[in-house]
Amino acid sequence: MAKKKKEKVNVVYSTNPDFSFEYEEEDTLETLAPEKQVLYVSIDRKQRGGKEVTLVEGFVGTEEDLKDLGKLLKSRCGVGGSAKDGEIIVQGSFKDKVAELLEKEGYRVKKKGGN
Template identity: 70%
Template sequence: MKKNNWKERLNVVYSTNPDYHYETENEEEESTLMPSQQKLRVQLDRKNRGGKVVTLVTGFIGTEDDLKELGKLLKSKCGVGGSAKDGEIIVQGDFKQKVVDLLKKEGYTQTKPVG
């Protein structure tokens, strides 16, 4: 029996070719690099934040779950809120040196403060 799943060809309107095979995009989630291989940048940022200062950690390569886990650790150690998405961690407040020290303690050896 032929597999005829309409969800796989949602954006294709019509094909006259009887041998046409619908191609689906399979996104492969990238694996997380070891902490010693991560090149993280820690900087202070206040753009588009209403004048409030946040500590921004960028350059994380890995899964979204690992990013959120690291963000949760940093936020809890600093005792503040923030977010972790799109390869960057935002920690509310000026915790640049504390975040760098925490990252080095966790094994992120190539961490460097910027600015």
């Protein structure tokens, strides 16, 4: 994989020989412990062509940890999906199973919606 280049901020050209570039600081978000997080599990059909997906919202942590949790849920349910922007999408209606799996991992879970 390619390394990320650091973004130089607000410098076009400098004649100062002692000048050093300012770099943007990356917002490193630490992942909270599972018992400190509340995840919301719901069934969603909006903008999906009528197909149902199980939506997990409320994750606080790094994108890598989110993808790992998404991978665990998708493999245990035996379906596809995605994990990005703080939410996990599992294809199909697996609200109860996903909630049960998250509780076994130590997360506090709340179910949204009446389905």
